[in-house]
Amino acid sequence: MNYVIIGASASGMSFAKELRNLDKNCNITLISRDENVYSRCMLHHIISGHRTLKDINFVEDDFFNKYNITWLKGQTVNDLDVNKKILYTDKRSVKYDKLLIGSGAHAFIPPIKNLRESKSIYALRNIEDALSIKDALETKEKIAILGAGLVGVDVLVSLLEKNKKVSIIDMADRVLPLQLDKRSAKVYERKFIEKGASIYTSAKVEEVILDETNDPKAIKLQGGQIIECDMVIVATGVKPNIGFIREGSMEINRGIVTNDKCETSVENIYAIGDVRGVSPIWPLAMKEGKIAARNMVGGDERITDSFALRNSMNFLGVPTVSIGQVNPPDETYEVLTEEGSEYYKKIVYKDGVIYGVILQGEIDYCGAYIELIRNKIDVSHIKYDPFNIGYGDFFEISENGEYKFKAVV
Ligand SMILES: Cc1cc2nc3c(=O)[nH]c(=O)nc-3n(C[C@H](O)[C@H](O)[C@H](O)COP(=O)(O)OP(=O)(O)OC[C@H]3O[C@@H](n4cnc5c(N)ncnc54)[C@H](O)[C@@H]3O)c2cc1C
DSSP states (O other): OEEEEEOSSHHHHHHHHHHHHHOSSSEEEEEESOSSOOOGGGHHHHHHTSOOTGGGOOSOTTHHHHTTOEEEETOOEEEEETTTTEEEESSOEEEOSEEEEOOOEEEOOOOOBTTTTOSSEEEOSSHHHHHHHHHHTTTOOEEEEEOOSHHHHHHHHHHHHTTOEEEEEOSSSSSSTTTOOHHHHHHHHHHHHHTTOEEEOSOOEEEEEEOTTSOEEEEEETTSOEEEOSEEEEOSOEEEOOTTBOTTSSOBSSSBOOOTTOBOSSTTEEEOGGGGSSOOOHHHHHHHHHHHHHHHTTOOOOOOOOOTTEEEEEETTEEEEEEEOOSOSSTTSEEEEEEOSSOEEEEEEETTEEEEEEEESOOTTHHHHHHHHHTTOBOTTOOSOGGGOOGGGTEEEOTTSOEEEOSOO
């Protein structure tokens, strides 16, 4: 059996390892545009200079030898013929019996006047991007970051460490709008401002103002406000890498459509990770790699947990965990908060079930909250402080000494 994998990142690598563990004899070929294996989540550490490419490798140095995988690195798949079961890279054609697509995503560059035309515009998706940004910072001083999500804020913190003058701009009314509420976002905003950042929220970029050489001079916001800059970093989301898929040959929506077994609409082709356009986060890509490998060799496993609404972060020494629905969707949800000078906690619940939690400053018991939210456990009978729910309230020890989740208290 010839298995071919597109992608050498979270999804492709986790799939390859699991597949080899399950089938010692099959042929596995992995094709990637990437020439190195590295964690994209760590790219901001390359910009800050805290880590090297070697430091952000997330597999063993001899991975491909150890798992007996042929790696066609530095090759881009340009075309896929699903009828003939063959794909074409820029260097050769490769036949497969079963194909795993883990081609991920690329940075989305929004249609803002002059943005694409401008020089000194960067996105952060690949190691090449991180190294280019690092090089550019040798001469650039005033950087505007478009987008205050996790990637934008990661970059912001790296640049503040380099003592650059940084402005971060987002349409939402706070930084990290998907992960935080206004109160918890404010804690970070204050810290960033103390370190010298300028923060523009509820702000829409109208135009990049260019100089005569097409370098950016400033960002113009709707309403006319001008933010001076000599470099722009775009962190406004991602789009799946699906350019090699022939139109009409596979079901595509925001990304490649799959069922919960990771099967695409084409027999013997599976897709996992960011290319599905569902929830572009690392742990989900890794988990889907395992699920797809097990299913491809005849198993029947499903994606049961989208991981979508679970984030942990630690910016400028303040840890935060955000789980589930942290901003109540309507008035039928109740909100409990507790705060001190160094911490903030919030629980969003309805009919005795917790739907979302923010823990900032003190993040104890976040694992227990994840289980309560995931399993929709009724906590209404817990009479004491809901902010002090711990593992002990919901976990029991089985006969073999293993801890397991006790659904009913
Ligand atoms: C700066 C940054 C910070 C992040 N921080 C976090 C974080 O803190 N937590 C978190 O959960 N997630 C984070 N993410 C998101 C996380 O990195 C992604 O969810 C994860 O990398 C997805 O893995 P993937 O394998 O699906 O795709 P990708 O990592 O995008 O990898 C795609 C692979 O496919 C290859 N490829 C693409 N197209 C082709 C082609 N046509 N031919 C051949 N090869 C191709 C690429 O070379 C690459 O090897 C971050 C991402 C970035 C960029």
